[in-house]
Amino acid sequence: MSSRTAADTRLLVEKSLRRRAWAERRFRAYGLGAVLLGVVFVFFLFASIISKGYTAFLQARVTLDIFYDPAAIDPEGTRQAETLAMANYSALVRAALREKFPEIEGNARRRALYALVSSSAAFELQHRVQADPSLLGQRQRLSFLAAANVDQLLKGKIDRRLPEANRVLTDQQIACADKLVNDGQLKLRFNSAFFTGGDSREPEQAGVWGAVVGSMYTLAVTLLLSFPIGVAAAIYLEEFAPRNRWTDLIEVNINNLAAVPSIVFGLLGLAMFLNFFGMPRSAPLVGGFVLTLLTLPTIIIASRAALKAVPPSIREAAFGMGASRLQMVGHHVLPLAMPGILTGTIIGMARALGETAPLLMIGMVAFIVNVPRSLADPATVLPVQIYLWADSSERAFLERTSAAIIVLLAFLIVMNAAAVILRNRFERRW
Amino acid sequence: MSAESTAIPVPVLPVSAACKTVGSVAVADPLISARDVNVYYGEKRAIMDVNIDIARNQVLAMIGPSGCGKSTFLRCLNRMNDTIEGARVTGLISMEGSDIYDKRKDVVQLRARIGMVFQKPNPFPKTIYENVAYGPRIHGLAADRVELDEIVTTSLRRAGLWDEVKDRLNNPGTGLSGGQQQRLCIARTIAVNPEVILMDEPCSALDPIATARIEDLIDELRASYAIVIVTHSMQQAARVSQRTAYFHLGDLIEVGETDRIFTNPRHKLTEDYITGRFG
Numbered sequence: 087m088s089s090r091t092a093a094d095t096r097l098l099v100e101k102s103l104r105r106r107a108w109a110e111r112r113f114r115a116y117g118l119g120a121v122l123l124g125v126v127f128v129f130f131l132f133a134s135i136i137s138k139g140y141t142a143f144l145q146a147r148v149t150l151d152i153f154y155d156p157a158a159i160d161p162e163g164t165r166q167a168e169t170l171a172m173a174n175y176s177a178l179v180r181a182a183l184r185e186k187f188p189e190i191e192g193n194a195r196r197r198a199l200y201a202l203v204s205s206s207a208a209f210e211l212q213h214r215v216q217a218d219p220s221l222l223g224q225r226q227r228l229s230f231l232a233a234a235n236v237d238q239l240l241k242g243k244i245d246r247r248l249p250e251a252n253r254v255l256t257d258q259q260i261a262c263a264d265k266l267v268n269d270g271q272l273k274l275r276f277n278s279a280f281f282t283g284g285d286s287r288e289p290e291q292a293g294v295w296g297a298v299v300g301s302m303y304t305l306a307v308t309l310l311l312s313f314p315i316g317v318a319a320a321i322y323l324e325e326f327a328p329r330n331r332w333t334d335l336i337e338v339n340i341n342n343l344a345a346v347p348s349i350v351f352g353l354l355g356l357a358m359f360l361n362f363f364g365m366p367r368s369a370p371l372v373g374g375f376v377l378t379l380l381t382l383p384t385i386i387i388a389s390r391a392a393l394k395a396v397p398p399s400i401r402e403a404a405f406g407m408g409a410s411r412l413q414m415v416g417h418h419v420l421p422l423a424m425p426g427i428l429t430g431t432i433i434g435m436a437r438a439l440g441e442t443a444p445l446l447m448i449g450m451v452a453f454i455v456n457v458p459r460s461l462a463d464p465a466t467v468l469p470v471q472i473y474l475w476a477d478s479s480e481r482a483f484l485e486r487t488s489a490a491i492i493v494l495l496a497f498l499i500v501m502n503a504a505a506v507i508l509r510n511r512f513e514r515r516w
Numbered sequence: 517m518s519a520e521s522t523a524i525p526v527p528v529l530p531v532s533a534a535c536k537t538v539g540s541v542a543v544a545d546p547l548i549s550a551r552d553v554n555v556y557y558g559e560k561r562a563i564m565d566v567n568i569d570i571a572r573n574q575v576l577a578m579i580g581p582s583g584c585g586k587s588t589f590l591r592c593l594n595r596m597n598d599t600i601e602g603a604r605v606t607g608l609i610s611m612e613g614s615d616i617y618d619k620r621k622d623v624v625q626l627r628a629r630i631g632m633v634f635q636k637p638n639p640f641p642k643t644i645y646e647n648v649a650y651g652p653r654i655h656g657l658a659a660d661r662v663e664l665d666e667i668v669t670t671s672l673r674r675a676g677l678w679d680e681v682k683d684r685l686n687n688p689g690t691g692l693s694g695g696q697q698q699r700l701c702i703a704r705t706i707a708v709n710p711e712v713i714l715m716d717e718p719c720s721a722l723d724p725i726a727t728a729r730i731e732d733l734i735d736e737l738r739a740s741y742a743i744v745i746v747t748h749s750m751q752q753a754a755r756v757s758q759r760t761a762y763f764h765l766g767d768l769i770e771v772g773e774t775d776r777i778f779t780n781p782r783h784k785l786t787e788d789y790i791t792g793r794f795g
């Protein structure tokens with residue numbers, strides 16, 4: 087060993103130096119490659135979803151001259167609410183269409199013409215008349231949702247070159263639609279109904295708002311329960327509980343719970359909340375309970391790690407000043423751990439937002455038209471809505487599926503941004 | 517309560533005959549008396565049958581090789597060992613005649629009477645003002661904001677930090693230099709007006725100039741408080757303390773007037789240590 091000269095040593099070091107530098111360069115290349123691969127995948131994911139989904143934000147609307155024909159709605163002129171409620175408003179829409187296309191005759195051909203306008207048109211007229219019966223006898227130029235197939239035609243998703251028998255629209259229907267487009271009476275407009283309406287069997291009327299509200303309610307329940315319970319449990323285990331066999335057992339169990347497949351929590355929720363406690367089916371309240379079970383382990387584990395990372399010197403300082411244990415935690419340790427706790431919470435909440443399986447078990451998979459008004463109303467959530475639409479055969483639901491995914495991602499981004507802002511407000515150095 | 521206001525002096529507790537410590541363990545009118553104190557960390561006995569009195573208005577220096585139990589004994593005095601998992605204290609420690617380990621006594625009260633300054637400056641990650649105001653706040657010492665401001669100002673003045681920080685009381689305490697941070701910690705401690713200040717190697721992370729400032733400060737504070745300081749620097753012990761205790765492997769070997777210990781140590785181990793023959 088001592089026989090080696092300084093020059094020899096230098097040579098050896100140089101050799102190993104080259105090897106080290108090479109290993110380092112290689113590792114950097116691997117890292118960069120991994121990051122690039124991830125970026126490419128994310129890019130493709132977003133590109134494909136957005137390119138498929140953005141068309142759902144536009145919707146074809148037909149403008150028609152409606153004559154509120156008193157003879158069709160209220161022949162006796164009583165203007166009673168009951169009569170107005172029972173009247174056949176689609177007759178008004180049909181009359182307007184016949185007026186626009188007088189050349190079309192024959193029952194079958196006329197039926198094909200009527201099919202260009204969504205069935206929601208009649209409901210809309212009914213609402214207008216019920217709100218203001220004095221409309222009867224007047225004329226109004228109104229815009230209605232076009233039928234889903236017309237919408238698809240305008241978006242170029244129906245191939246005109248196909249033989250008529252293989253198309254969802256007949257030649258006559260396409261000709262009528264073209265004429266309406268030429269006259270400026272059929273246009274793609276911003277689809278506000280998608281953002282304000284609930285689900286529907288008719289794709290052109292189906293909106294995502296019901297699911298968004300359902301998700302908001304469910305997540306609100308989840309957050310309000312899992313955050314305080316999770317943080318309190320973490321504080322107790324980390325700062326108060328003695329280290330013994332029981333706390334070890336609890337720790338192992340919490341770690342295991344974090345790995346339990348989510349559907350198991352759904353089964354637990356079904357057995358406990360619905361069957362045993364008799365809570366309402368499909369309700370965001372129960373959904374929130376189930377998702378709380380799911381997110382609690384994540385929040386507890388993350389919070390404990392955050393508490394552990396607070397330097398012990400802070401605890402010593404607080405104790406040395408005569409702070410009680412609760413004051414030590416509340417005044418010093420918890421504020422310092424808050425950024426980490428919030429990160430854990432947001433991971434848990436993001437997971438809860440995307441959960442489908444456990445919610446299927448408690449009936450949140452039902453077809454629900456109304457936007458939920460309370461925590462006990464039947465509701466569905468965004469991922470379940472996506473699953474339902476993806477499952478449906480109608481072509482027009484395809485773009486809505488992608489659009490709902492875009493909404494889900496936007497929801498996620500808003501949630502994460504809120505957490506990042508909160509976290510930055512708490513962030514302090516020591 | 518200071519020595520002047522105590523009508524009757526606190527009686528000296530008897531020291532057991534088995535005590536092998538050389539020198540004068542007991543003092544007249546002691547503020548704190550420790551008798552046959554043992555500390556166990558699990559099975560391990562860290563200090564053995566320590567007997568010592570802490571006098572008022574005096575600095576007691578504790579010296580000894582690393583791992584001999586100086587910090588352990590210091591932490592017994594304000595019950596900081598309570599927070600260590602598995603630590604157990606036996607024996608008697610009494611402050612002005614009452615047992616500080618009494619089950620009915622609140623440890624929070626004790627720690628308000630016995631402040632502590634740590635080896636590494638550990639200000640709270642809050643503003644300078646909040647650091648000093650924290651103790652008075654939790655103990656409810658200030659009736660209003662004016663009084664609190666008053667306490668903060670005097671504490672910072674007495675810690676010799678006021679002139680350096682008076683324009684930035686709302687800046688974070690962690691943004692100060694190491695020496696300033698340590699003086700902030702001292703200010704924080706004296707803000708609750710304790711009777712004893714424990715210091716565990718308060719200068720080991722500081723440069724000589726900052727150290728000198730703290731030593732001057734200790735000398736000033738002695739007028740109002742009893743101070744116990746752990747140090748690895750023999751010069752420091754000689755400069756700031758009036759009494760010195762030498763620990764060795766968990767035993768308290770020798771206690772005495774600082775001048776006497778450094779000029780005329782009676783025990784062989786003490787002599788070896790202060791003459792540098794022992795690590």
Ligand SMILES: Nc1ncnc2c1ncn2[C@@H]1O[C@H](COP(=O)(O)OP(=O)(O)OP(=O)(O)O)[C@@H](O)[C@H]1O
Nearest residue numbers: 557560562580581582583584585586587588589600
């Ligand atoms: N928390 C603990 N758990 C177990 N053993 C400990 C603990 N703290 C200290 N000890 C042991 O107790 C003995 C005394 O330690 P202590 O910290 O009091 O020494 P010290 O004199 O302060 O040393 P130093 O001068 O290095 O700070 C040492 O052997 C140490 O290993």
Ligand SMILES: [Mg+2]
Nearest residue numbers: 586587588716
């Ligand atoms: Mg020590």
